[in-house]
Amino acid sequence: MRRQELEAVLAADGSDLTGIFRKASALGRYILEHGAAEGWLNQHIIALHAAVLDFPALESLLPVTQGLLREVGLFPYLESAELDWQDAIARESFRPSGELASGYLFHREQAHAFDVLALGQNLVLSAPTSFGKSFLVDNLIDVRRPRTVVLVVPTLALLDEQRRRLDKAFGRAYRIIHRNDQLLSEDMGNILVLTQERLRDRTDLPKIDLLIIDEFYKLNADIQDARSRCLNIVFSRYAPRAKQIFLLGPNLDYDVDLGRIFAKRIDSDATTVATIIHDFSHESFKRKRLAALLAERSMEKSLVFCKSPASARKLAESLIQEGIGYDLPYCRQLGAWLAEHYHPDWVVASALKIGIGMHHGAMPRSVSQQILRAFEESDLNILICTSTLIEGVNTKAENVFIFDDKIRSKRFDYFSYRNISGRAGRFRKYMIGNVFLFNEPPDPEAYQLDIPSLADPADLSDDFLIGVDGFAHDDSFRDRRARLETDLDLPAELIEQLATFPIASIRAVADKVKERLRAGDQRVLWSDRAGYEELAATLAMGWRPFAKDSSLVSAGQAAFFAFRMLGTGGRIRDYLNRIVQSSKPEGVQREIDRALRAIREVDFYVPSVLSALQLLVNHFAMRVELPQVDYLTMAETIESHFLPRHVKGLEEIGIPIPLGMKVHGYLGGDHDLDEAITTLRSLRERDYIDGGLTQFEYRMIAASV
Incomplete structure (x- = not known):
């Protein structure tokens, strides 16, 4: 039986006993002739099994669909009470070890992936969303107990989700680190859940036992954004020093040489729904x-x-x-x-x-x-x-x-x-x-994946030439880098610190910095704190090249929203009222969205641009005997929304800033995030109510910490 013939049978009407049996028989025949390795079969078998479970009149077909589920290795869908002894034994063989695995069963493809990981081998896993990749991570940590685990995630939203899951599973055995103001523990293991930007800025990880990159397709050079460049930089830096590497992402077809990391590759289209x-x-x-x-x-x-x-x-x-x-x-x-x-x-x-x-x-x-x-x-x-x-x-x-x-x-x-x-x-x-x-879907097409950090050095563009150097490279690679340093008139160390930006952007900003310094512009020669004029003039040297993806179209606009935040002291209602007070009724929603987006973009882009500009300004100021600047203090202040640092940290884990300012009274002073969380966890509901919070606000806090 060919696939087209099987699909014709499966597409035919017939959800009664005879129709379901006909479809199950066709699936059984196809598996007998071709095997059960083709992942697309899973979907049809699951659908048949669901139909049998939903209608009591089809109960007599349960052994048939259970047999098909066993053939494709979907053991989690098999209830032990309904199985004969042979199927029950087969099912139990897919029960994982480890304390976290109670009540859990691997499906066949998942078990295969875990077997590779359990041996300490490097693995690149490309599989559907419903594959169960998060459990592979958890069970691997549970079974092998690596001392230092680094999990790289693309966004802060995913970081919080992973942090909460790992803290629940391993919070007593590991220190869960998700910010760079948290230090490594010397007494227990460490699990670092970080974005690529945060991992890039850490300097305390000489050894890693397990390096995990979630959504590894974001290494793709075709994405052409700062996050992709940054992810390639940290992968190139840390992969050579990691004992084990696990890259996981969605099911896709790609042609990448994994020889540099000696990884086994598993591409699975085995869906579980x-x-x-x-x-x-x-x-x-x-x-x-x-x-x-x-x-x-x-x-x-x-x-x-x-x-x-x-x-x-x-x-x-x-x-x-x-x-x-x-x-x-x-x-x-x-x-x-x-x-x-x-x-x-x-x-x-x-x-x-x-x-x-x-x-x-x-x-x-x-x-x-x-x-x-x-x-x-x-x-x-x-x-x-x-x-x-x-x-x-x-x-x-x-x-x-x-x-x-x-x-x-x-x-x-x-x-x-x-x-x-x-x-x-x-x-x-x-x-x-x-x-x-509600619209026609796009036509199927192959996903082209190009990972610069694993590519032949001769094929690297200039934008990836700097920073992606963790693996051994030949003389031609080093010669190209040297020419680039000469062309930019910048030392290698400084270029590497700016490597998340395109070379053209670095060149443009460097020229602008030299121009401002030659003009003796005092507005860019400040330290610690700046007023609106100084901040706007400084950001103007690099805003468009270094923050090209921001919706804030100018440095002046970025500075405007930064100082609007300063004036509200965490009172978001006051901030929004001031922004929308002159808006027409039909424009209020648009202005609210714009003002709230501006907070996130000021938080993300302004500190990044200021940090990069400080490197360039100090380098060229030294040449012309001008004083050194310190933009980092202002950058950190803006990143924390001009608020106590733990308030911004609490916002990251789900406590809105207005509520964070309320609980600031319990904490007093300027604590680090760990101290703040420990204190909030120690308080009882009555403590919050007596302190003026509502029962609902207590629930919001309890769910976050």
């Missing part, structure tokens, strides 16, 4: 249809993908107008709290009050985390999101509605489409995932 596609791409009234579908599935977890924060906002407003609403106590309380402490007209607060959550890049990170936790638990069922959630967090749902077919203004490719649709269904929770399409 079945996906049903519902096509509404030709629907005329898409918002109304979406509203109706959400109402029909109001008791199920649903993600709604939109292309941008503006699109998400408009959709939320539309659903509110359509009368979609669910009285969910936690959402109602969170919406009221956000309206009070952020803005009463903020659509995020209004949507929550009727049981609809939002998650996008223009929102404060802590608010997104509170909403995400509500969705992951039982407090929220509908979450409107953008690519910041799809690419940055391992959230799954029973239903995924792909409302837009773009990411920002560009139509997404097949790889992004699979990444979004792959959020439907969840291993061991939602056996069937539903994907609702």
